[in-house]
Amino acid sequence: MSAMSNVTLDRIRKRDPAMLESLVGRHQRRLRGFIAILGLDTAAVDDVAQEVFLRAFRCLDRVEDLELFERFLRGIARNVVKEHFRDRGRTPKSLEPYIDQLSALSVTDTRNEADRMTGLQRCLEGLTPRSRRMLDLKYLEERPSISIAVELGMTHGSVRVQLLRIREALVRCLRAGVALKTRGAQP
Amino acid sequence: MTSDRKEELLGKLLDGSLSGDEREELMDAAAGNRELAEQLFELLSLEPFVADLLRNDDDGTGFLRQLRHRLDSSSDTGFIRRVVETARKDAISEASAQGVDGDGPAMPSTRRSRSRRIIGRDLSRIPSQWIALAAAGLLIGVLVFITVEPSDTGSGRGKTAHRKRESDRSSRDSKAVTEDQAAAPRDERDRELASADADKKRHDAEAQLREIEGKRRILTQAKPESVEGPEAKEKREKDLADLKREKERIEQALREAADLAKNNDRPAPAGPSQEQNPSSPQATPGVKPEGATQAAIAQVEEVSGDAFLVTKEGKTPLAPGGNVFAVQGLQTGGAASRILLRFPDKTQVELGPQTMLAELKTDSGKRLSLTQGTLRAVVAKQPKDQPMVITTPQGQAKVIGTTLRLVVDPDPRKGTRLDVEEGNVELKNLSGRTVLVESGHFAVTASDTELVSMPALLFSDSFDRGNLSLWRIPLGSDWHVTKNPSGPGFTLTGGPGASADRWGWRPLLCGNPSWQDYAVEASARFESPVRGARLIARVQDIDNFYWFEYANSPEGSHPLVYLFRHAKRENFLIKSEEAAGLEPNRWIRFRFELIRKTLKGSEDGFFASGAAGLTPRWTEDAGWGSPVQWKDVRVENLSTPKTK
Numbered sequence: 001m002s003a004m005s006n007v008t009l010d011r012i013r014k015r016d017p018a019m020l021e022s023l024v025g026r027h028q029r030r031l032r033g034f035i036a037i038l039g040l041d042t043a044a045v046d047d048v049a050q051e052v053f054l055r056a057f058r059c060l061d062r063v064e065d066l067e068l069f070e071r072f073l074r075g076i077a078r079n080v081v082k083e084h085f086r087d088r089g090r091t092p093k094s095l096e097p098y099i100d101q102l103s104a105l106s107v108t109d110t111r112n113e114a115d116r117m118t119g120l121q122r123c124l125e126g127l128t129p130r131s132r133r134m135l136d137l138k139y140l141e142e143r144p145s146i147s148i149a150v151e152l153g154m155t156h157g158s159v160r161v162q163l164l165r166i167r168e169a170l171v172r173c174l175r176a177g178v179a180l181k182t183r184g185a186q187p
Numbered sequence: 188m189t190s191d192r193k194e195e196l197l198g199k200l201l202d203g204s205l206s207g208d209e210r211e212e213l214m215d216a217a218a219g220n221r222e223l224a225e226q227l228f229e230l231l232s233l234e235p236f237v238a239d240l241l242r243n244d245d246d247g248t249g250f251l252r253q254l255r256h257r258l259d260s261s262s263d264t265g266f267i268r269r270v271v272e273t274a275r276k277d278a279i280s281e282a283s284a285q286g287v288d289g290d291g292p293a294m295p296s297t298r299r300s301r302s303r304r305i306i307g308r309d310l311s312r313i314p315s316q317w318i319a320l321a322a323a324g325l326l327i328g329v330l331v332f333i334t335v336e337p338s339d340t341g342s343g344r345g346k347t348a349h350r351k352r353e354s355d356r357s358s359r360d361s362k363a364v365t366e367d368q369a370a371a372p373r374d375e376r377d378r379e380l381a382s383a384d385a386d387k388k389r390h391d392a393e394a395q396l397r398e399i400e401g402k403r404r405i406l407t408q409a410k411p412e413s414v415e416g417p418e419a420k421e422k423r424e425k426d427l428a429d430l431k432r433e434k435e436r437i438e439q440a441l442r443e444a445a446d447l448a449k450n451n452d453r454p455a456p457a458g459p460s461q462e463q464n465p466s467s468p469q470a471t472p473g474v475k476p477e478g479a480t481q482a483a484i485a486q487v488e489e490v491s492g493d494a495f496l497v498t499k500e501g502k503t504p505l506a507p508g509g510n511v512f513a514v515q516g517l518q519t520g521g522a523a524s525r526i527l528l529r530f531p532d533k534t535q536v537e538l539g540p541q542t543m544l545a546e547l548k549t550d551s552g553k554r555l556s557l558t559q560g561t562l563r564a565v566v567a568k569q570p571k572d573q574p575m576v577i578t579t580p581q582g583q584a585k586v587i588g589t590t591l592r593l594v595v596d597p598d599p600r601k602g603t604r605l606d607v608e609e610g611n612v613e614l615k616n617l618s619g620r621t622v623l624v625e626s627g628h629f630a631v632t633a634s635d636t637e638l639v640s641m642p643a644l645l646f647s648d649s650f651d652r653g654n655l656s657l658w659r660i661p662l663g664s665d666w667h668v669t670k671n672p673s674g675p676g677f678t679l680t681g682g683p684g685a686s687a688d689r690w691g692w693r694p695l696l697c698g699n700p701s702w703q704d705y706a707v708e709a710s711a712r713f714e715s716p717v718r719g720a721r722l723i724a725r726v727q728d729i730d731n732f733y734w735f736e737y738a739n740s741p742e743g744s745h746p747l748v749y750l751f752r753h754a755k756r757e758n759f760l761i762k763s764e765e766a767a768g769l770e771p772n773r774w775i776r777f778r779f780e781l782i783r784k785t786l787k788g789s790e791d792g793f794f795a796s797g798a799a800g801l802t803p804r805w806t807e808d809a810g811w812g813s814p815v816q817w818k819d820v821r822v823e824n825l826s827t828p829k830t831k
Contacts, residue, residue, distance in 0.1 A: 139237060160195075163201060164198040167230055
C-alpha cells in the first residue's frame with residue numbers, strides 16, 4: 001500500500017467527514033446497483049444502501065486495504081439484504097442461494113464513477129425525444145408504466161418493453177464509449 | 188427461457204412490478220446462465236446512474252445528504268442521545284456490526300472475540316444496560332409518536348420527495364440540535380429523521396437482544412452435576428431467572444417503541460425480531476416446569492401457507508392434527524397463510540395472515556394473547572365465570588359465546604378493532620374503560636381514541652327484495668332488479684343507458700353526504716371480456732366523485748384496476764395496476780376502501796366524504812350499455828371513533 005493510501009486510510013479510520021463523503025461518493029452508485037441485483041425492489045435500494053454505509057462506518061477499523069473497500073461493502077450488503085427479506089417475512093431460502101450466486105457472478109466495476117456519469121450523459125443526449133420523454137416520466141416524475149402508457153397512448157406492456165430497450169441501448173452505448181476510450185488509449 | 192419471456196420479465200423487473208414467482212423464475216434463470224446474469228447486473232447497476240442523472244443529481248448529493256442526516260441523527264437530541272449512547276457505548280455498536288460477520292474477505296473480524304468478552308462479563312451488569320436501552324427505546328418511541336404523523340414515508344415516491352426536499356435544504360449542523368430544540372415542535376423533515384433514527388436504534392437494540400438470547404441458550408445448556416456444583420447450578424438458575432425477567436421487560440419496551448415509531452406504509456415486524464427470535468412465549472410467566480404433563484388446549488384443524496408453532500425451543504412448522512399446549516404461541520406468514528384451531532368445546536379460532544398469537548392458556552377460562560394480525564373466533568357458549576379473554580396490546584375482549592373478529596394493527600394509533608358478528612362482547616381498553624359491543628357493531632381500542640360501539644355496516648343489499656327501495660335512482664337511468672333465470676335470488680342490471688354520452692354518469696347511489704371512511708364492495712359479472720364495472724364513492728354530485736374500476740385492458744388481454752378522481756367532468760388517474768381473476772361470466776368481488784386520504788393504498792384528499800354507488804363501464808362501442816350483473820352490495824364502516 002502506498003504512503004498516500006496509508007494517510008487516506010488513517011483519515012478514514014478517524015472518521016474524517018471529508019474522507020467519508022469522498023468514500024461514499026466513490027462507491028454509492030455501484031453499491032446501489034449491486035443491492036438491486038440482490039433482488040430488492042427499487043424503492044428499498046437507497047435505504048438499504050445507507051444502512052450498509054452506516055454499518056461499514058462502525059467498523060472501519062477492519063478496513064486494511066481501500067482497494068478492497070467495495071468488496072467489504074458488498075459483504076455487508078449481502079447480510080443487510082438478507083435481514084431485509086427476513087424482516088418482511090420473505091422466505092430467505094427462496095432468494096439467498098441466488099444472492100450468493102449472483103454476488104459471486106458479479107464483477108467489481110472499477111471504472112471511475114464520474115467517467116461513467118459523463119459517458120451516460122452523452123448517451124442520454126443521443127436518445128430520441130420520445131425515448132427521453134419516457135425516461136423523464138419514469139425517473140423524474142416517477143410515474144408507473146401504466147400511467148406512462150396513458151400519457152403516450154401506448155399499451156402497458158409496450159411501455160415496459162420500450163423502457164427495457166432504452167436501457168439496453170444505454171448499456172450498449174456506454175460499453176461502446178468505454179471501448180472507444182480504451183482503444184484510443186492504446187499505442 | 189424464451190427471449191420474449193426474458194424480455195417480459197426484465198421489463199417487469201425494471202418496472203418494479205415483478206411478482207415473487209416471476210422474480211424467482213428470473214433469478215433461477217440468471218443463476219444458471221452467466222450471460223443473463225451479467226445482463227441483469229448491467230441493467231440494474233445502471234439504474235442509479237440513470238436515475239441520478241435524470242433527477243439532476245449527478246454529483247450524488249441527494250444520497251450523501253440522506254446518509255449524512257442518518258449519521259447525524261445518531262448523535263443528536265441531547266438527553267435521548269446521552270441515554271442511548273450510554274447504553275450503546277460498548278455493546279450495541281459491536282452487535283450492530285454483525286452485518287460483516289463472516290464477510291469482508293480482507294477484513295479480519297474482531298466481532299467474535301468482542302462477543303466473547305461481552306458474554307464473559309458478569310451478568311449482573313447486563314440488566315442495567317437493558318434498562319437504559321428500554322428507556323431509550325421508549326423515549327424515542329414516544330418522541331416519534333408525538334412528532335411523526337402518517338405520511339408518505341416508506342413509499343418510493345415519498346422517499347424521493349423526501350430526497351428532493353433534502354436536496355433543496357441547506358446544509359445543517361445536526362450537532363447544534365439541542366435538547367430544547369428536540370422538545371420544540373419539529374417540521375416534517377425532522378419528524379422523518381426522527382423516525383429513521385428510531386428505526387435504526389430499534390434495529391440495533393434488536394441485534395443486541397439476539398445476542399442476549401444466545402447467552403441465554405448457553406446458560407440453559409444443563410451441565411452434568413459432576414461438572415457443575417450445587418452452588419454454581421443455583422447461581423446459573425438465578426442468572427437465568429434474572430435474564431428472563433429483564434428480557435421480558437426490554438422486549439415489551441422495545442415492542443412499544445417499535446410500534447410507536449412505525450408508520451402506516453411500512454409492513455412492521457411483530458415485536459422484536461420474532462422471525463429470528465421467536466421467544467415471546469418463553470419470556471412469558473407461567474411456563475410449566477419441563478417434564479410436567481400438560482393437557483392440549485386446542486387442536487390444529489387446518490393450516491395453509493406459512494404457519495408455525497412458537498415454543499421456547501423456537502419456531503416449528505405447524506401441521507393439521509397437532510396439539511397446542513399452554514403458553515405456546517402460533518404465528519402465520521404471508522397473504523395465503525392461515526391457521527384454524529378447534530378447542531374441546533368446539534370453539535373455533537382462525538388466524539389470518541401476518542398474525543402472531545403470542546400465547547394460549549387456560550386460567551379461569553380460555554386466555555389468548557393476540558399481538559398482531561387478524562383473529563376470527565366462533566366461540567361456543569362459555570361458563571359465565573370462565574369467559575374466553577383475548578388480550579391485545581391495546582385492551583382485551585371478554586367473550587361468553589359469540590362470533591367475532593379482532594384485528595390488531597401494529598400502529599398503536601389504529602390499535603385493536605373488534606367486529607362482532609353475533610352475540611355480545613365486552614371490550615376493555617388499557618385505561619380500564621369497557622364497552623359492550625353488540626352484534627353488527629364494532630369498537631376500537633387505540634391510543635387517544637374514544638371507546639364506543641359503532642355500527643359495522645352502513646348499508647347492504649343483496650337485491651332479494653326484488654326492488655331498489657334502498658337506493659336513489661337517477662332520472663333517465665334504466666336500473667332494474669330481475670329474478671335469476673337459472674337459480675334463486677335476484678340480480679341488478681342496467682345503468683345510464685346506451686344512449687347517454689360518456690359524461691352521462693347515472694350511477695345507482697346509496698348513503699349520504701356525511702359518509703367519510705368506508706369500504707364499498709360488490710360482486711359483478713360481465714358477459715364480454717372487454718367489459719368492466721365501477722364502484723363510486725364520496726359522491727358530491729353527479730360530476731364530482733371517485734371511481735374504482737375493475738376491467739380488462741382495451742385489447743381484452745389482461746385485467747386491470749383503475750382508480751380515478753372525477754372532478755368537473757375531468758378524469759384524473761390516481762392509480763392503476765394489474766389485477767387477477769377477471770373472466771367473462773364469472774362473479775368477481777371487488778372492494779374500494781377509503782380511509783381519510785388513503786384510497787386503495789394511494790393518497791388523494793380531494794373529496795373527504797359522500798355517498799357510494801355503482802355503475803357499469805363506459806366503452807366506445809356500447810356506451811353505458813355494457814351489460815353487467817350485480818349482487819351483494821355492502822358498505823362497511825371504516826370510521827375510527829373520535830379522538831379523545
